[in-house]
Amino acid sequence: MCGVFGAFAQKDKLLLEDIYLGLFALQHRGQEAAGVAWIGPDGMLQSFKGMGLVHEALDQKRLSQIAARGAIGHVRYSTSGASIITNAQPLAANYAKGPVAISHNGNITNAEGIRLNLENRGAIFQSTTDTEVIIHLMAHQSHKAPLDALIDALERLNGAYSLAVLFKDALVAARDPWGFRPLVLGRRDDTYYVASESCALDLIRAEVIRNIEPGEVVVINDGGLSSLRIPLKAKRHYFCSFEYVYFARPDSIIDGRCVYIVRKEMGRRLAAASPCSRAQLVTDMPDSGTIAATGYADASGLPYERTIVRNRYVGRTFIQPTQKVRELGVQIKLNPMREVIDGKPLVVVDDSIVRGTTVAKVVSMMRKCGAREIHMRISSPPVRFPCYYGIDTPTRQELAAARFASLEDLKSSIEVDSLAYLKESDLVAAIGMPRDELCLACFNGEYLEEGNEGGFEL
Template sequence: MSNTSLNETHFDDDHFRDECGVFGVLDHPEAANLTYLGLYALQHRGQESTGIISTDGTNFNNHRGMGLVSDVYQKEDIVKLEGRIAIGHVRYSTAGDLGLRNCQPFMYQYAHGGIAMCHNGNIVNAEALRKGLEKDGSIFQSTSDTEVIIHLLAKSSGNSTRERLTDAVKQLEGGFSVLLMTETRLFGARDPNGIRPLVLGKLDGSWVMASETCAFDLVGADFVRDVEAGELVVVDPDGTLRSYFPFEKPAIKFCVFEYVYFARPDSTLEGVNVYQARHNIGVELAKESYVDADMVIPVPDSGVPPAMGFALEAGIPFQMGLIRNHYVGRTFIEPKQSIRNFGVKLKLNPNRDMIAGKRVILVDDSIVRGTTSRKIVEMVRAAGATEIHMRISSPPTKHSCFYGINTPTSEELMANQMNLDEMCKAIGADSLAFVSNEGLFKAVGKPRELHCDACFSGDYPVPVNEKRSPQLSLLRYYDKRPS
């Protein structure tokens, strides 16, 4: 391969990917700018594309693009997003995705006026809903679940936007948080199990909504509360917030992996501080799988809090033995000759002088396919470590997620195909241990019954066909339709 060719790679493709983050604000003179800043804070939830739509009460204005928030928006773009209401979105694309046409929010004019919508999550019955809508004459311009929701809303016979949105979300199965705006109102809805997060805040008397509280911290908003499982909130032009519960039996099943990996550590979700939960997981991990060593080293960044907790409980020094390059982009010039573990080395580098001759405990958040773990162990071994003990701050990931996380099939998950000893041998570690389910929920401080842990247990709160990914199924259905 030529050393001048540009090649795009995913060094982190051995981690789960949360596909979206959302932010919205009503009745603020800097609505678009606040949304831009909110998306900046939520960038970790999606780095493929981003969009903002605003309204001045009559016209909708939008700016969307592929890439990071810092790259897509310039000052002149934000200035053009006039109005006191705005919603925004960041996302990861799924396999087979067609880029900009799936970039949210989406904006439509229909019989009752203008609407804009974005959402975080995945609708497991999207393919069936889409087939029915197309059979009735609906035309789609994307492969996104969001557009399915919009068509359901447009077809509703409800007398108000709230009634039409209620009709739409009641037909959905899966995990989702939805933001919708009209020329005058802002709406937020959460699935009846509350799998995906959505929080409410206030800034200068204006209501704001976001996927995580860290977005409120950046813009200076005060956190008010989480949107409840199965709740639909409506913010009127005068700032009145109305709450509805359209689902018959809402029951919280919040995604526990938000605490392990997805959410930023400075966020608080469902009353739990993410950093503290991760630190506590490390404490429980040390209690369950102590091993004598010279240092505890995190795999940055999500491994840092649990590694600190592990080190504290075990009485072993915490060291930043792996240094992360924070300036790695998605495109690079590949070397002409092969460099072993090139993709991982581009992001992480072991501190040889610190590691050489030492017994090391490596703490990471998860093992998915196992490829990255193996490469990291090889790097640390090559740096001179005499022993490498891998500790994982989540239980073994044996099952795919179908509620908004872009994951491999179960057959690709190492823990689904191997036992603990086989996994340890495959990644080349001297020992391997995962935190137990009991330890995980003790660390979180809330019972398992209030969470979705299907990726560990296979206990799906919303029935799914695990033999196929609903994301890929919908994409393949779309691409195979006759022209």
């Protein structure tokens, strides 16, 4: 996960509040830390980072008074490196060719090898994130102009990166050649913006221009906007299908597709392939299953009802994991309503089952509220494989669909009357992209073929 945001204007202006608001709109992509970096009127790189949500980590009032021509921001969800402030982004440095700051969404799969190689040559790393290898690779190419050094560094990477990079005189947006994570370009007046998702551009009233293409490097500077390509090493595209299933905000448009409409279509297709004539109503696991549940209800002709209320204010910040809290478990967050559930056979829709612990607890709570039957419907295929491209999934042994020998065993373990998943072909059809442009690796184990080696010559 993680969200990136950047802005570049033709003259110094109050850009930092836009960055703050953009990050605020991308909060769903990372809640552990947030940060901003900017080039001030004196040409100096400055940055500020904090732990927690955007409003906890950053001072909106202070940022709204800072003038800059270029600025970037980041919300973090740790997938590489511990959740500590030194790993928060943007990562900023001054190297031989001047200042550079990077915001990264994704996971560089050969970062470990590259890091080892660089450390053997004397490099000292400040953080444990994969992103830092980009800065070190650039610093080892100090005879090159910063943009050339960046592109040289990107050519050496495997895996997922959607980047906003800030130089003294330019904002650069880059997307890996496989196109794992989204990255969109926008504009308002004389200011260009890049963002992980279009919802961030909506909030600051910037117009969406287009997606940054897989393998594209967009440079925004005094001369306006220009586009370069990272020399092609991708055999095919791998856009993360899970962005449509769960990660992206439903009001975002990715590749011309509204995430809300795609999610609803997943529910419709699920209803067509796995109907449930015994059910009296369709309900959801809030909020992850809500949109697919409405699609399922539409297509099945069954009414949709909310049966579980989610406390939106629960977060690590407020609730400490004491013994009492552990005993209360999922009920702190989700509370089922007996008055709606009692005596009814239900279809319960969720977007996925990962470890299976939450679903088992919710099913048990629904039974206690008198649910007569519970038919679980999942709007994506079984998650059987971990993700190595920027999503923090558990190991294979911890994944419920991989742990049990069959879906029948999983069904018995979570104690539902029936269990059905969306077929891979229906997921692909609902998204509407060609299958060979989608990553489905956490469902089918078809990972990127490129090696994870980190060896190279500088």
